[in-house]
Amino acid sequence: MTMKSVIAAAFIAIATPAAAHVPGETVTPNFEHAIPNIPGKSLIAVVVDYPPGAASPSHSHAKSAFIYAYIVSGAIESQVNDGPKRVYRAGESFYEAPGSRHIVSRNASATEPARLLAVFVVDSDHDALTTPVH
Numbered sequence: 001m002t003m004k005s006v007i008a009a010a011f012i013a014i015a016t017p018a019a020a021h022v023p024g025e026t027v028t029p030n031f032e033h034a035i036p037n038i039p040g041k042s043l044i045a046v047v048v049d050y051p052p053g054a055a056s057p058s059h060s061h062a063k064s065a066f067i068y069a070y071i072v073s074g075a076i077e078s079q080v081n082d083g084p085k086r087v088y089r090a091g092e093s094f095y096e097a098p099g100s101r102h103i104v105s106r107n108a109s110a111t112e113p114a115r116l117l118a119v120f121v122v123d124s125d126h127d128a129l130t131t132p133v134h
Helices: 003-015
Strands: 024-036 039-051 057-059 066-071 075-080 088-089 093-098 102-108 112-124 130-133
Touching: 066 075, 066 088, 075 093, 075 112, 088 093
Parallel strands: none
Antiparallel strands: 024 039, 039 112, 057 102, 057 130, 066 093, 066 112, 075 088, 075 102
């Protein structure tokens, strides 16, 4: 890299406001346990926090995963498969059937954070819980 390129890159980094970059969601494991009366299945729960304006990339989940999502706070815009986009508010919930694609998952607010609890019923030997869709 030439000195000119280094100076240009530094100028762009300094001139670009920090607010222009919106971080994505933060996923925190909450619970994981095998389901004793359903051999080969586990229950996994994660908390997903979205800062204002943040979004998840389009994704799919483990092929065996049935997912229940509960909005803990704020508002989440979601679209699963070819279904309609919808905004879910605190206290509301939705589900994703096994094999679904989560096309849109984002904080519906540009000023307030949002949080959801995602509960997975999944094969105990599951692949990754979330895989980006390109």
